[in-house]
Amino acid sequence: MTAMNRQARRRAWATAGFHAGAGALSLLWLVPIALVLVTSTRSFDDIAANGLGSLPHSFTLGGFHQAWVDGGQGRALLNSLIVSIPTVLLSLALASMAAFGLARYDLPFRRTLLLVMLGGNLLPPQILLIPVSKISEALGLYDSLYALIGVQVGFGVGFYVFVLHGFMRSIPPEIQQAAVIDGAGPWQIYRRIIMPLTTPALAALGALSFTWIFNDLLWAITVLRTDTKMPITASLIGLQGQFVSMWNVIAAGSVIAAAPTVVVFLRFQRHFVAGLNLGAVK
Structure with a gap:
């Protein structure tokens, strides 16, 4: 004992x-x-009089109003959503179709194609800044949100295909064989069988990709020039330069920039955890 x-x-x-x-x-x-x-939520006078690290002596939402209106955070947030939502949907749609073909059919050089897609994500993005900028200029897309959407889709699809390929290969082949016997074609198998079974992986990738794209700064300042077209991350830099020592406004802008990703994570948290658990088991 x-x-x-x-x-x-x-x-x-x-x-x-x-x-x-x-x-x-x-x-x-x-x-x-x-x-x-x-x-x-503190006033500028409170911070200036008592210091940034002191206990708050005021409560106001004026900093949010200044960041949203005077700092252009409202417009920048809209730009970020215009880029992030279509990019996530388009990337996952393309990646799921590519992963379906590579995972469920015996295509020639499929392993090579998968490795090439994955290898593109291993390149440091810094060495691609100038080529991407020049290509967007040559295509007439420079300084437009279309250019930023194209860049985000191009650099994200490879990784998404790699992840979805692993999920789709783990689906028992008997399910697909039974659907073929019933007369289902490739599109029906993809849309009605494979996609519903891949929902946890798609939800997890959707939450992650939205966070990555929404918080991206590097590609935004590479293919965009006009201030009114900048997303929320680039706008935060301008906000700090515009308001300098007004830390309440800068902090309010940071809260505004972080709110959408928090909402997306909380909304898809159950699917996100399920996707991670499924990936760990497999």
């Missing part, structure tokens, strides 16, 4: 240590977020 008590005591201490460490890491992660939220 003594040995069992010692073992139980060690387990209790180990559990307590784990929870204490996890709690400390969570607190370390949440403190900056809480600081930004509190700062965004």
